[in-house]
Amino acid sequence: MKETRLQLAAAALNQTPMDWDNNLQNIKQAITEAITNKTDILLLPELCITGYGCEDMFLSPWLSEVAFEKLLQVKEWCEGITVAVSLPVFLDRKVYNTACVIKNKEILGFTAKQFLANDGIHYEPRWFTPWPANEVQEFEMMGETYQIGDIIYEEQGVKYAFEICEDAWRPNRPAERHMPKGVQLILNPSASHFALSKTDVRYRLVVDASKKYQCAYMYANLLGNEAGRVIYDGEVLIAQNGKLIRRNELLCFKNVDMECAEVCFSDSPEIAEVIEYLPPIDENKELIAALSLALFDYMRKSRSRGFVLSLSGGADSSLCAVAVAEMVRRGIESLGLMGFTAKLQMFSVRDAAAIDNLTAEQAQKELVNRLLTCAYQGTVNSSDDTFNSAKGLAESIGARFYNWTIDDEVRGYTSKIEAALERPLTWEQDDITLQNIQARVRAPGIWMLANIENALLMATSNRSEASVGYATMDGDTAGSISPIAGIDKAFIRQFLIWAQQELGYEGLQYVNNLQPTAELRPAKEAQTDEKDLMPYPVLNQIERLAFHDRYSPKEVFDILSEQNLAEPEQLQAWLTKFYSLWSRNQWKRERYAPSFHLDDYNVDPRSWLRFPILSGGFREELAKMNS
Numbered sequence: 001m002k003e004t005r006l007q008l009a010a011a012a013l014n015q016t017p018m019d020w021d022n023n024l025q026n027i028k029q030a031i032t033e034a035i036t037n038k039t040d041i042l043l044l045p046e047l048c049i050t051g052y053g054c055e056d057m058f059l060s061p062w063l064s065e066v067a068f069e070k071l072l073q074v075k076e077w078c079e080g081i082t083v084a085v086s087l088p089v090f091l092d093r094k095v096y097n098t099a100c101v102i103k104n105k106e107i108l109g110f111t112a113k114q115f116l117a118n119d120g121i122h123y124e125p126r127w128f129t130p131w132p133a134n135e136v137q138e139f140e141m142m143g144e145t146y147q148i149g150d151i152i153y154e155e156q157g158v159k160y161a162f163e164i165c166e167d168a169w170r171p172n173r174p175a176e177r178h179m180p181k182g183v184q185l186i187l188n189p190s191a192s193h194f195a196l197s198k199t200d201v202r203y204r205l206v207v208d209a210s211k212k213y214q215c216a217y218m219y220a221n222l223l224g225n226e227a228g229r230v231i232y233d234g235e236v237l238i239a240q241n242g243k244l245i246r247r248n249e250l251l252c253f254k255n256v257d258m259e260c261a262e263v264c265f266s267d268s269p270e271i272a273e274v275i276e277y278l279p280p281i282d283e284n285k286e287l288i289a290a291l292s293l294a295l296f297d298y299m300r301k302s303r304s305r306g307f308v309l310s311l312s313g314g315a316d317s318s319l320c321a322v323a324v325a326e327m328v329r330r331g332i333e334s335l336g337l338m339g340f341t342a343k344l345q346m347f348s349v350r351d352a353a354a355i356d357n358l359t360a361e362q363a364q365k366e367l368v369n370r371l372l373t374c375a376y377q378g379t380v381n382s383s384d385d386t387f388n389s390a391k392g393l394a395e396s397i398g399a400r401f402y403n404w405t406i407d408d409e410v411r412g413y414t415s416k417i418e419a420a421l422e423r424p425l426t427w428e429q430d431d432i433t434l435q436n437i438q439a440r441v442r443a444p445g446i447w448m449l450a451n452i453e454n455a456l457l458m459a460t461s462n463r464s465e466a467s468v469g470y471a472t473m474d475g476d477t478a479g480s481i482s483p484i485a486g487i488d489k490a491f492i493r494q495f496l497i498w499a500q501q502e503l504g505y506e507g508l509q510y511v512n513n514l515q516p517t518a519e520l521r522p523a524k525e526a527q528t529d530e531k532d533l534m535p536y537p538v539l540n541q542i543e544r545l546a547f548h549d550r551y552s553p554k555e556v557f558d559i560l561s562e563q564n565l566a567e568p569e570q571l572q573a574w575l576t577k578f579y580s581l582w583s584r585n586q587w588k589r590e591r592y593a594p595s596f597h598l599d600d601y602n603v604d605p606r607s608w609l610r611f612p613i614l615s616g617g618f619r620e621e622l623a624k625m626n627s
């Protein structure tokens, strides 16, 4: 029996589009670590030289030229090691998404992606050309000739080849053709976005393939919030013959996260009979890990100095506050306090050392205090309950907390307009106007704090509100990021109960006992979101069926009718409200501050879901459903 042992390594990298210094530094760090570990082959993620999220910049030839120059720099760091590093290659006015193999400072070739990702948040065919199976060509670049295409490489007698991210997600994936050619190792450089529970799918793709194709399979994903909206979990997997060899801790705060393993290749491999899959995934844990890392990266990459939040004590703003506290907790856990503060680049060494001298609990609170400023902005319609909730939560996590009222500003604007119109504004006649002015006058003051502190203003809308436009434009939508606009309200409410119980955020006890309310109408009307709209779980179900599952209004009605959720007339009324508000409010979704992709879909037009700003508003379809 012939056996060869190879030391394999794969590294997740926290890259940023066109941040050449950062990207090359991370690549160098990974190569240096791998050389120290006596690695034979190191795999790095998809498009890690440029960053995956360069968007239309991929269409500019100069971007690929710069990437090639950087590749030549990387090549020189590869002494005694084989490294797979990915970049776009511009040939004959087409761009290819490639993985380049460098062996001992020499370029062996470029494998080009065959299946381009074109669903959900991915739009690759806009930029790249797919490479045909089995084809290899030569091309010239900067005076040298190279091979590009469907190449099979060899390391110490072990044949290896690539599947580049999406390649592995298709039934006729390249591995199907590689196996009969004696390929024993597949490398997969990926930019596979985070979504709740998605790691399970990825795990299956990798471990199942290693069994089916009787090979070793090495996978490296990008890490962190790369370009603003999309988060990568930095997953690294090494598997062989149906057995997992290595899997890392996901969503860490490091720049480089590497796994190494010695893997034995034999001509009569032992194939696992039964594959051990991952245990059920705790989506609450996953959500907060992704959200806190997304905030951390967004903040440092945008060179901001913390967050500002209009804290109502309701569920949405409370989640935003907890996410910042968790960013600090998880950041310290991942990097150590000095590592965390150094990476933020906003504290002097002296300042950071002083914080480091505090007890762990004090240091956590001190950092939250420096990074999060909250304000409660009450009106005559606000209740003691929400004030106590906001204050209690802010104090419990250590955030700075201000409290003022906005009644003077509301009165000022209202009386100006009343004078101009020569009539009083009344709740009977001017309900929405009188609600919106309250939400709007909260914006200037909170923006002032954000400007003073050079901090990011968090807009607190969730996905359910975004669907139906249940937010005031330039009021509670004001902000520089919308961190929770990808999460539905029902999920948020159960998450906050979990966070109180499992993460120990006792300050959430108040909000966990409140009904969601906008508190924009006079208190005697006992306004609640669900009275204005419909029960959030129903709204969420309609939204998922309509857009994630792509059913027609009539089909959604039929599916929900079978569940006996409500009387048919009630269901019809909810559906009519949902589709009408959905259509009318596309323009608002276009104007939301950037949001994160967290769930398996979102309603952000720049990301998962495009919809016309002006449309027929489902009039005919709703009439059919109602007939």
Ligand SMILES: Nc1ncnc2c1ncn2[C@@H]1O[C@H](COP(=O)(O)OP(=O)(O)OC[C@H]2O[C@@H]([n+]3cccc(C(=O)O)c3)[C@H](O)[C@@H]2O)[C@@H](O)[C@H]1O
Pocket (backbone or CB within 6 Å): 432, 435, 436, 439, 469, 470, 471, 472, 473, 475, 476, 517, 518, 519, 520, 529, 532, 584, 587, 613, 614
């Ligand atoms: N296609 C389109 N393109 C551009 N603009 C369009 C438009 N369609 C309408 N508009 C404009 O939209 C404007 C109306 O939008 P906007 O002023 O935002 O207000 P609007 O959507 O009419 O009302 C806001 C809703 O959000 C609720 N809300 C507000 C604030 C907070 C909360 C909470 O949960 O705490 C809830 C409130 O109860 C109300 O139901 C109109 O002036 C109209 O001209």
Ligand SMILES: Nc1ncnc2c1ncn2[C@@H]1O[C@H](COP(=O)(O)OP(=O)(O)OP(=O)(O)O)[C@@H](O)[C@H]1O
Pocket (backbone or CB within 6 Å): 309, 310, 311, 312, 313, 314, 315, 316, 317, 318, 375, 376, 377, 378, 379, 382, 386, 442, 460, 476, 515, 516, 517, 518, 519, 529
């Ligand atoms: N009294 C308030 N003080 C400060 N900010 C407020 C106040 N009322 C509303 N806001 C701002 O407007 C946003 C929208 O209000 P909304 O009621 O939708 O959210 P919430 O209060 O956080 O959650 P819930 O809907 O569960 O009550 C809040 O998240 C907050 O940022």
